[in-house]
Each structure stands twice: as structure tokens, then as C-alpha cells.
Amino acid sequence: xxxxxxxxxxxxxxxxxxxxxxxxxxxxxxxxxxxxxxxxxxxxxxxxxxxxxxxxxxxxxxxxxxxxxxxxxxxxxxxxxxxxxxxxxxxxxxxxxxxxxxxxxxxxxxxxxxxxxxxxxxxxxxxxxxxxxxxxxxxxxxxxxxxxxxxxxxxxxxxxxxxxxxxxxxxxxxxxxxxxxxxxxxxxxxxxxxxxxxxxxxxxxxxxxxxxxxxx
Numbered sequence: 570x571x572x573x574x575x576x577x578x579x580x581x582x583x584x585x586x587x588x589x590x591x592x593x594x595x596x597x598x599x600x601x602x603x604x605x606x607x608x609x610x611x612x613x614x615x616x617x618x619x620x621x622x623x624x625x626x627x628x629x630x631x632x633x634x635x636x637x638x639x640x641x642x643x644x645x646x647x648x649x650x651x652x653x654x655x656x657x658x659x660x661x662x663x664x665x666x667x668x669x670x671x672x673x674x675x676x677x678x679x680x681x682x683x684x685x686x687x688x689x690x691x692x693x694x695x696x697x698x699x700x701x702x703x704x705x706x707x708x709x710x711x712x713x714x715x716x717x718x719x720x721x722x723x724x725x726x727x728x729x730x731x732x733x734x735x736x737x738x739x740x741x742x743x744x745x746x747x748x749x750x751x752x753x754x755x756x757x758x759x760x761x762x763x764x765x766x767x768x769x770x771x772x773x774x775x776x777x778x779x780x781x782x783x784x785x
Contacts, residue, residue: 639673640773642756643726645735646680646698647718650688652736653760657687659701664765665734665758666702672772676734677708679725681718684711723749732756732772 646662653661662678669676678698685693699709712718719739723746726733734756739749748754758767 641726641729641731642669642674642676642772643722643729643731643733644669644676644678645718645722645733645737646678647684647687648735648737649758650684652758652765657684659688659698663702665767666704668765668767669734669772672769674772675708677710677725678702678704679710679712679718679722682712682714682716720745726754734758734767734772 644662644665649665650657650659650662652665666676666678680698682692684698685691693711695709695711696706698711699706702709710721712721719737719742722733722735723739723742725731727746727748733749733754736757736759738755739746743750753771753773756768756771758765760766
């Protein structure tokens with residue numbers, strides 16, 4: 570309990586004062602133990618994380634279990650970057666990544682080769698965009714020049730059993746990737762009155778009740 574270190578500290582302090590007031594040799598052990606208890610309690614107050622390492626371990630396990638339950642997510646970067654005001658922006662992509670992270674996802678992202686030209690009038694590769702988005706390089710991909718990103722996105726999603734965050738319907742690819750017609754494969758989103766929204770039901774994100782159950 571959070572208040573227990575404070576109770577221990579106050580109790581040890583009172584014991585110390587009582588032992589000191591008596592001032593007799595036979596209370597030396599009592600005095601010593603009181604001082605040590607007071608110091609230990611004070612440390613726990615300053616560093617509450619030291620009080621229950623097993624609780625931290627349980628929290629880490631719960632987090633790992635929650636991550637395992639969430640499906641993988643691939644972001645269609647060249648689609649998502651146009652979501653706000655139909656103007657390409659990495660800030661829009663960053664906001665979507667942050668929203669997914671808040672829900673517990675660790676998304677990857679795939680862009681068309683011309684993403685850099687749309688953003689800055691020059692070619693931008695995987696590593697540059699990974700740094701700009703604060704994502705690991707192995708979760709950021711710019712497809713080779715002359716190739717569309719759509720089949721790469723769809724193939725990656727198929728291999729991983731992932732959701733795809735996009736407003737593209739990929740109609741020209743349905744014959745090759747019929748699973749995209751299944752409910753929940755494509756996760757829509759956008760902005761309403763300047764605020765981002767995502768179809769969390771399609772994402773398969775845990776509900777508040779599920780989160781509470783996971784939390785203990």
C-alpha cells in the first residue's frame with residue numbers, strides 16, 4: 570500500500586524519540602533498530618519503486634500479455650499523410666502513430682517511393698523517414714522506385730495477419746488479396762473538426778472493460 574512506508578517512518582521516528590528520551594543503556598538496541606527502520610522507511614518514501622519489485626514484474630507481464638493479444642498493424646503511410654486537409658504531412662503520420670501507440674500497438678509503416686517528393690521535393694529513404702517519425706528502421710519502409718506500395722502493404726499484412734490503417738479500398742487488388750474484403754482488415758480514420766479518429770473496433774483494440782481485466 571502506498572501509505573505504508575510513511576506509517577513505518579513515523580512509527581520508527583516515534584520509537585527513536587522514545588528510546589532517546591529514556592537514555593538508558595538497555596535501550597541501545599531499540600534505539601539502533603529505530604534509526605535503521607526510520608532510514609529504510611525514508612528511502613521507500615523517496616523511491617517507492619523499491620517497495621514492491623514483484624508488482625513491477627507483474628505490470629511488465631500484463632503489458633506483454635496485452636501486446637501479444639493485439640494484432641499487428643501496418644500503416645499505409647502515403648495514404649495517411651493526406652488525412653488532414655488532404656495535404657501531405659509527416660505530422661499527420663506522427664499523430665496516427667502516437668494514437669496507435671497509446672492503444673498499445675507497435676505499428677510498421679510503408680510508403681510509396683515518391684513520398685519524399687510529395688513532402689519535400691526530394692527523395693527520402695527508409696532511414697530518413699524512420700528518424701523523422703521516431704520509429705525503428707525495421708518498421709519503416711519506402712518501396713523501390715517504380716513500384717507501387719499497395720502490393721507490398723497487402724503482402725506484409727497477409728504474412729503477419731495484420732490490420733492496415735488506410736482509407737484506400739485497394740479495389741484493384743481484391744482478386745489477388747481477397748482477405749481485404751473481410752471486416753476489420755482495413756482500418757479507416759481521419760479528422761473531424763481537427764481531431765483525429767480511428768476505427769478502434771476494426772483495430773481490435775481492447776475495450777475499457779478488457780483493459781481493467783488485464784490490469785488485475
